[in-house]
Amino acid sequence: MKELNWNYPKTLADAEKLVRQENVLPHGGGTGLLLRNLTGVDGLIELSQLALRSVNVTENEVEIGSLCTYADVISELKKTDPEHILAQCLRHSANTPLRNRITIGGSIAMFPPWSDLMGALIALDAKVTLIGENSGDFPVEDYVKDSNLCKNSLITAVKFHNSGWRSAHYREIRTKSDMPVFNHTVLLKVEADKISESRIIVVGTASKFTRLTAVEDYLNSRKIDEIKPAEIEKLVNLKFAGSRIDDPDYSNIKAGIELGRMIVQMVRT
Numbered sequence: 001m002k003e004l005n006w007n008y009p010k011t012l013a014d015a016e017k018l019v020r021q022e023n024v025l026p027h028g029g030g031t032g033l034l035l036r037n038l039t040g041v042d043g044l045i046e047l048s049q050l051a052l053r054s055v056n057v058t059e060n061e062v063e064i065g066s067l068c069t070y071a072d073v074i075s076e077l078k079k080t081d082p083e084h085i086l087a088q089c090l091r092h093s094a095n096t097p098l099r100n101r102i103t104i105g106g107s108i109a110m111f112p113p114w115s116d117l118m119g120a121l122i123a124l125d126a127k128v129t130l131i132g133e134n135s136g137d138f139p140v141e142d143y144v145k146d147s148n149l150c151k152n153s154l155i156t157a158v159k160f161h162n163s164g165w166r167s168a169h170y171r172e173i174r175t176k177s178d179m180p181v182f183n184h185t186v187l188l189k190v191e192a193d194k195i196s197e198s199r200i201i202v203v204g205t206a207s208k209f210t211r212l213t214a215v216e217d218y219l220n221s222r223k224i225d226e227i228k229p230a231e232i233e234k235l236v237n238l239k240f241a242g243s244r245i246d247d248p249d250y251s252n253i254k255a256g257i258e259l260g261r262m263i264v265q266m267v268r269t
């Protein structure tokens with residue numbers, strides 16, 4: 001078996017040089033790398049000595065260093081907004097030891113179909129900061145869709161506007177410790193008993209994630225007491241892959257029912 005070359009950069013400049021090399025991969029929490037076939041990988045860049053493990057919350061923006069773990073994000077956001085959408089998404093994710101290891105950078109780069117993180121970041125219009133072959137701030141949605149952006153580049157942070165959304169997250173799980181089959185992230189703005197803006201992202205569909213624009217159009221400008229869960233259900237038409245889920249049609253129906261329920265609960269509380 002080929003030996004893996006481990007690198008331990010202490011500065012971003014060193015990490016940047018390393019990440020530009022072919023077949024040398026960043027190592028965040030290692031929870032995804034553990035499961036993947038590393039044949040063809042020459043080296044790993046162990047990132048833990050880089051100063052990328054802080055959460056900075058200002059009035060306008062939240063910036064999260066890529067080495068923050070799920071647990072770090074939950075405990076930092078709890079200080080200013082215990083019901084922040086990211087705290088809601090991540091607190092039921094995986095289990096305690098894993099939440100202490102899984103990093104934000106590794107989770108964005110990997111984007112597994114059960115990701116509890118990505119729906120919220122896409123809904124929040126987050127931007128990733130990259131160094132290496134690509135450098136600067138890029139919309140997280142572009143990072144997910146454009147494989148050139150991931151190539152030989154290191155995520156150093158993710159940031160998004162700090163705005164006052166009403167928010168909720170739903171995970172479709174069979175047992176408490178399951179990875180979700182799909183999950184919903186809903187952000188709403190309510191003004192004078194009407195929905196003024198909405199963003200709805202489903203993660204786990206055949207295309208990894210789907211923005212439910214038909215439901216957003218239904219909600220926008222609608223009075224709260226005119227919102228009907230059955231009408232929301234009818235607008236949900238999602239394609240799920242059969243490989244992880246026995247019955248994609250069942251998942252679509254369940255996704256519609258749960259979305260209707262969560263939106264009604266959000267606007268009534």
Ligand SMILES: Cc1cc2nc3c(=O)[nH]c(=O)nc-3n(C[C@H](O)[C@H](O)[C@H](O)COP(=O)(O)OP(=O)(O)OC[C@H]3O[C@@H](n4cnc5c(N)ncnc54)[C@H](O)[C@@H]3O)c2cc1C
Nearest residue numbers: 025026028029030031032033094103105106107109116155
């Ligand atoms: C049993 C189990 C259950 C899980 N359940 C859930 C769950 O319910 N919900 C959930 O959201 N997640 C869950 N996860 C976590 C998820 O599957 C991934 O393992 C995790 O998101 C990867 O993050 P990491 O920091 O460990 O990345 P790593 O394993 O370190 O890396 C993953 C990939 O990202 C790259 N990478 C790492 N850091 C960076 C960076 N800064 N910039 C660019 N590329 C980088 C690596 O090279 C690699 O290709 C679970 C994991 C396990 C093992």
